[in-house]
Amino acid sequence: MTITVSNNQTIVFNAATDTDTSFDFSGEKSNIQLTNLSATKPINLTISGNFGINHSNVLTFLKSNGVSLSKSSVTYTKKTDISVITLKNSSGQTLGTITSSGDSYGIGAIYPDSSSASGSLQVVATTNSNNELTVCFLAGTLISTPTGDCPVESLTVGDTITAYVNGSPITRTVSWAGKAACTVKPNHPDDLAGWPVRILKNALSDGVPYKDMLITSEHCLFLDGKFVPVRMLVNNQTIFYDKTISSYTYYHIETDDHSVIMADGALTESYLDTGNRHSFRSSGTVVTLGGHPSKTWGNAAAPLTVDRAFVEPLFEKFSLRAQLLGLEATDHLKNVTEDANIHLIADNGTVLYPTRTINNQYLFVIPSHIQSVRITSRASRPSDVIGPFVDDRRYLGVCIGTITLSENNTIIPVTTHISDEPLSGWNKDVENGERWTTGSALLPLPVRNRNSIAQLSLDVKATFSYLTDTKQEKLSASAS
Structure with a gap:
């Protein structure tokens, strides 16, 4: 039996009662929820149509179903152009297989010289195989919401947060939340090593941020109408790489439209999926298989700028403010x-x-x-x-x-x-x-x-x- 899934549909597949099924995604933004997965009755699903990292259709399953991401695997075979996910529980028992046409999860592109590519589902979801840059918040960052500030690690899909359009607050819904782990590589340059950037309280202006803020070096602040990577503002006074933190978990949240949001009282950005969603593990109780179309900075809520003519005056402004606050640079004069x-x-x-x-x-x-x-x-x-x-x-x-x-x-x-x-x-x-x-x-x-x-x-x-x-x-x- 083949079920056609059109736009904006949610279909619940109950493994306890439903038989082997084929799903054909003909539209976008739809979801198949897998429930009651069991080793006594493994499922066998076939997916066709608009599915994979370049589409917005997804499969989801509750973690309470007992799926172990580390035991589960995904394999792509070039000759047949087929991807197969094998879901297993923590004991290694098979809960089911999901077969889809094409390189649905992008692992063939990661290993272009191999006739087949495979790995644990956890590795595929969290490993940054292409050395992509991390753009995230660290735990403890407080995100502004309509009901007050909320730790970023507590936000899940469906929660509402406050976004800013033309300076005015509006409410937007979290469409995705992800997390991953980072271990610093101290033999790399500071901006590439993974050290988190600490922005001291009041570094940008009075009360901004209203407490110390920790973000990754590529994360952007919203300043004078544009997004600026924080690595370009590091003055080793009020904005510096915190080298007391050598490993950490980082988080990001996405809204349907890229947003200007407030974190710790400072305007910054929500997650913009430029193709590295596979670097994260989904937050909350739901695991997602599939993806959304990758975006570019053309889809951003504001322009990204790395232009020296724009950034250097901001750097000088925050450095001067640091001096007025009585803070000296922690580095020495350059030789x-x-x-x-x-x-x-x-x-x-x-x-x-x-x-x-x-x-x-x-x-x-x-x-x-x-x-x-x-x-x-x-x-x-x-x-x-x-x-x-x-x-x-x-x-x-x-x-x-x-x-x-x-x-x-x-x-x-x-x-x-x-x-x-x-x-x-x-x-x-x-x-x-x-x-x-x-x-x-x-x-x-x-x-x-x-x-x-x-x-x-x-x-x-x-x-x-x-x-x-x-x-x-x-x-x-x-x-x-």
Whole structure:
């Protein structure tokens, strides 16, 4: 039997009484609720039509049904283009299977080189396989609702919260609530390591926020009509990475329309699903299988901006306010050098220093048998050297233009650094035949004559200012 599910329908499937069934989603925004799941009568469902991560139709089941996300699995097979979820309880007993056409849960895209991909349902729901950025609240954040402030971790689907449209409060309903866990990676730059950002009470203005606020670094504040990622406002005075917290659970809430909401007295954003919903576990007593269409910032309640001209005045404003509050920066003055320390490291580990420089030309003697070198230098990120209000988080080593290899009275152009996009240690962009290294850039050399010595010429078009503290130098080296 096949049941056609049109728009905005809710169908309850009672596993205790209903037989094996096929569902065909012909519309959107519909829900099949699975109830009374049991190992004594496993279900066998087939799903077709508009279902999966690009659609708004979902399957839900109560956690009280005994489904174990860690024991349950999802498998996608490329040859048949079929996805299968096997639901199991904590004892490993099968409660049923759900088969759907296509890569309904997006795991084939996560493992593109495999003929099939599988994992526990919990892993698929919570693991950030694509290194997506986290945009969330931490537990204890108080969200404004029509009946008063409510901890974010207590909100579930169907609850109402207060949103702001053109500055006026309205009521909106929570359409999705998710949570996940984070363990900080301290060997990464602060903004990418996962450290939560603490915004001190009164940091933005009097009473805003009205208590210390903890959010993830990519979470946006609503300021002067636009959304600004909080990482761009970190002043190490009133807004800083809280390094006393190395692991935590984070939460987010979604409304049908992306919203400006209030958290701890500060205007911020609700969740905008740009494709990372699988990174979260659903909150409350209901687990959802399926998804909503991914959105973009074109669907946002206000524009996102990372423009320095807009963000830097806000950064300066909050830094000045911190000084007026008597708060000094917790970091020390930056130690910066203009010396790039350009040298080569040959494929046999030999360090080669320039024999001479002529204007911007760096000349190196290359011994015989060397087939590749790494152009090595200091490297730093503009967001670290200039300030977080600069949305440029590339490691900049040196900018290289023309490269030539002279051997046996023959000058050979070397162009792999501008023609080979994925070449290790190079930034992605190539402009006017020039490309920035990240501090240790691989340069394969042309086929060489045996037992000959060559001269390599590098045209260094630009260098940068470099932080000299040990941690930054180690991070730049690991980025190459």
